Amino acid sequence: MNRGLTVGEAAAKVGLSTHTLRWYEQEGLVEPVNRDGAGRRRYESGDLNWLILLTRLRTTGMSVRDMRRYAELARLGPQTVSERRRLFEEHKERVLERIADLQRDLEAINVKIEIYRQMEQDQR
Amino acid sequence: MNRGLTVGEAAAKVGLSTHTLRWYEQEGLVEPVNRDGAGRRRYESGDLNWLILLTRLRTTGMSVRDMRRYAELARLGPQTVSERRRLFEEHKERVLERIADLQRDLEAINVKIEIYRQMEQDQR
DNA sequence: TCTTGACTTCGAGCGCACTCGAAGGGGAAG
DNA sequence: CTTCCCCTTCGAGTGCGCTCGAAGTCAAGA
Numbered sequence: 001m002n003r004g005l006t007v008g009e010a011a012a013k014v015g016l017s018t019h020t021l022r023w024y025e026q027e028g029l030v031e032p033v034n035r036d037g038a039g040r041r042r043y044e045s046g047d048l049n050w051l052i053l054l055t056r057l058r059t060t061g062m063s064v065r066d067m068r069r070y071a072e073l074a075r076l077g078p079q080t081v082s083e084r085r086r087l088f089e090e091h092k093e094r095v096l097e098r099i100a101d102l103q104r105d106l107e108a109i110n111v112k113i114e115i116y117r118q119m120e121q122d123q124r
Numbered sequence: 125m126n127r128g129l130t131v132g133e134a135a136a137k138v139g140l141s142t143h144t145l146r147w148y149e150q151e152g153l154v155e156p157v158n159r160d161g162a163g164r165r166r167y168e169s170g171d172l173n174w175l176i177l178l179t180r181l182r183t184t185g186m187s188v189r190d191m192r193r194y195a196e197l198a199r200l201g202p203q204t205v206s207e208r209r210r211l212f213e214e215h216k217e218r219v220l221e222r223i224a225d226l227q228r229d230l231e232a233i234n235v236k237i238e239i240y241r242q243m244e245q246d247q248r
Numbered sequence: 249t250c251t252t253g254a255c256t257t258c259g260a261g262c263g264c265a266c267t268c269g270a271a272g273g274g275g276a277a278g
Numbered sequence: 279c280t281t282c283c284c285c286t287t288c289g290a291g292t293g294c295g296c297t298c299g300a301a302g303t304c305a306a307g308a
């Protein structure tokens with residue numbers, strides 16, 4: 001029978017630790033995961049997809065607080081779709097800004113690299 | 125007489141708090157800043173340029189630990205230029221990776237936005 | 249002269265996001 | 279039955295990067 005993955009397997013799959021997975025659940029970022037007869041978590045594909053989405057939000061810099069807000073909206077059902085879209089669009093703007101900032105600062109770094117290269121030339 | 129900016133003026137100029145400026149100095153990220161007769165810090169243009177460079181490194185995700193290493197190299201003089209260049213090139217690679225990750229995850233966010241838009245359509 | 253406000257040092261505290269450890273239970277393999 | 283490992287909950291600890299507060303000094307403006 002395939003009743004889903006254990007917390008360890010799910011952790012390996014989504015690239016988080018088992019500790020973090022339980023902590024996400026406790027923090028309300030994840031719906032309480034179904035348990036097997038022995039009380040152990042069984043992660044099904046829906047849980048995994050949700051976790052993968054969360055990791056994308058995290059790596060793009062969304063705070064746990066905002067992820068929780070999003071999870072709450074998702075729990076409330078279809079009538080929160082517009083708010084969820086707005087939340088994502090705001091997040092998207094922040095990510096775009098972040099990318100722009102990184103690209104701008106990268107320029108300064110490249111300039112520095114060039115200067116160091118020149119200095120290395122001159123030292124010879 | 126213009127013997128440089130006070131810590132408050134420097135903080136305003138580079139976008140850090142006075143607390144953070146003193147803390148950077150204490151952590152070895154910044155050379156001890158010259159003082160006036162009353163023992164107050166006087167930030168000169170060299171100090172400001174250094175701080176601006178540091179803020180760029182920070183906003184691009186360099187850790188305080190690595191910034192300290194860089195500051196130490198800079199203190200050692202011209203014979204560390206090659207190592208400083210290497211340090212910057214490694215950092216540059218990390219920033220490029222970060223940008224790529226953000227752009228990849230942004231795709232998933234855009235997909236989500238599209239899905240929500242569809243759902244909003246269908247609800248009408 | 250008095251007040252105001254920015255400066256000084258020092259050490260403690262904070263928010264975030266985990267991360268770990270203790271103590272115990274369950275179930276499959278040998 | 280024993281060994282093994284993974285699971286459970288709970289609460290405490292960690293690392294990072296600040297951030298704040300206390301207590302005191304100093305200088306310029308009214």
